[in-house]
Amino acid sequence: MINRETLAKLYAREQAAFAASHPKSKAAYENAEHLFGKVPMTWMNKKAGGFPVYLATAHGNTVTDIDGNSYVDFALGDTGAMVGHSHPVVVEAIQKRVGELGGLTTMLPTEDAEWVGKNLTERFGMAKWSFSLTATDANRWAIRLVRAITGKPKILVNSYCYHGSVDETLIVVGPDGEGMSRPGNVGSPVDVTQTSRVAEFNDLAGLERQLAHGDVAAVLMEPAMTNVGMVLPEPGYLAGVRELTRKYDALLIIDETHTFSAGYGGMTKRDGLEPDVFVIGKAIAGGIPTGTYGLSAELAEKVMARTDLDLVDMGGVGGTLAGNPLQVAAMRATLEHILTEEAFAKMISLCDYYTAGVEALFGKYDLPWSINQLGTRAEYRFAKPYPINGTDAYNSADPELEDFIHLYLLNRGIMLTPFHNMALMAPTTTKDEVDQHLDIFEQCIEELLA
Numbered sequence: 001m002i003n004r005e006t007l008a009k010l011y012a013r014e015q016a017a018f019a020a021s022h023p024k025s026k027a028a029y030e031n032a033e034h035l036f037g038k039v040p041m042t043w044m045n046k047k048a049g050g051f052p053v054y055l056a057t058a059h060g061n062t063v064t065d066i067d068g069n070s071y072v073d074f075a076l077g078d079t080g081a082m083v084g085h086s087h088p089v090v091v092e093a094i095q096k097r098v099g100e101l102g103g104l105t106t107m108l109p110t111e112d113a114e115w116v117g118k119n120l121t122e123r124f125g126m127a128k129w130s131f132s133l134t135a136t137d138a139n140r141w142a143i144r145l146v147r148a149i150t151g152k153p154k155i156l157v158n159s160y161c162y163h164g165s166v167d168e169t170l171i172v173v174g175p176d177g178e179g180m181s182r183p184g185n186v187g188s189p190v191d192v193t194q195t196s197r198v199a200e201f202n203d204l205a206g207l208e209r210q211l212a213h214g215d216v217a218a219v220l221m222e223p224a225m226t227n228v229g230m231v232l233p234e235p236g237y238l239a240g241v242r243e244l245t246r247k248y249d250a251l252l253i254i255d256e257t258h259t260f261s262a263g264y265g266g267m268t269k270r271d272g273l274e275p276d277v278f279v280i281g282k283a284i285a286g287g288i289p290t291g292t293y294g295l296s297a298e299l300a301e302k303v304m305a306r307t308d309l310d311l312v313d314m315g316g317v318g319g320t321l322a323g324n325p326l327q328v329a330a331m332r333a334t335l336e337h338i339l340t341e342e343a344f345a346k347m348i349s350l351c352d353y354y355t356a357g358v359e360a361l362f363g364k365y366d367l368p369w370s371i372n373q374l375g376t377r378a379e380y381r382f383a384k385p386y387p388i389n390g391t392d393a394y395n396s397a398d399p400e401l402e403d404f405i406h407l408y409l410l411n412r413g414i415m416l417t418p419f420h421n422m423a424l425m426a427p428t429t430t431k432d433e434v435d436q437h438l439d440i441f442e443q444c445i446e447e448l449l450a
């Protein structure tokens, strides 16, 4: 379908244009001699242009770089900045805490924490909450806890899931249908099949086969996979998972760090899911590092009854700064004033428009590509129909084409998430900006097919 020679030529042209218009970013990258991989965090090496864009300013959904280029940001920090960059309400709350009140890390609770817990309960239904600094940490705690409560050793995840760099989750379904270490995994303490089981998303029979071993403490899953394209649940799948976990006495941990895009209460509220543990992070503190885990009333009671567990010293995630006043103030501001029902309604409606526009382009140019939407986020894949499990989604990746499209858009002022073809709508994103993206994406497709 796509002529690879044309693609290579166009990509080379875009890389040259990128280098020409980003001399300061290029020099900054070349001069970064004291950073591992030349960047402060290794993900920043996902760079379609050969070097990353260096940030100058970011407000709302507009980012500018140190060369003075400006972008409409549909990446939004891969969900960390879902409410837009430096939202004035978050900035005010942060400034008040930092400047006026003081006390950034005190190991003392603030009253805002209970407000946040109550709001999270209203949204997601869990009874008791605890805070971490990242969703990865929240998942780590959840895993320790479910093992302690059930007395079972293993965690079950979906093939090609992502829940942070959590050792127990780095397992995929191998060619023989059984679990194996995810290719490229770094420094696992033991063979991952000793700690974990794996099933394909949307495969209840496979899930039941694994649960039948009787050694699974909990299934840890996103209700829609969002890190290998966006794989949506088939009708009845999520209810089936809950039924099977109950049948085999395993707990259910739902990670809504990304699927929160579905609405005010995530998919958990929208679809009536009934997790035992709920994990979220990223967006809910407006860009300040955060994570949180919630327990159902029943599970919380069981945990508190376990007086043999040291729930103070070794019970948490061991994050000295977790639950700090700054993080909690940012969460309150974000949840109280920004991520409201009305804001979600607006963002979702704009995302409907984005998705319909992209779908129309695929139809117009007869491309075998497809797009899925989950509330405020949408993601396309170079496959049609859209894959329904992680392994198929993983195998449908086309890194060369993806990098080219990202760079083409970037060179014309549009930023997509570098890890996926994912676009997220912020409260400030406008229809005009979506149209701008659609026009440039259409030009890109026309050039590719010429």
Ligand SMILES: Cc1ncc(COP(=O)(O)O)c(C=O)c1O
Binding pocket: 133, 134, 135, 136, 137, 162, 163, 164, 165, 222, 226, 227, 255, 256, 257, 258, 281, 282, 290, 291
């Ligand atoms: C579903 C899910 N869970 C957890 C994480 C990890 O979040 P954090 O980077 O805050 O640790 C991610 C990150 O992308 C995620 O997508």
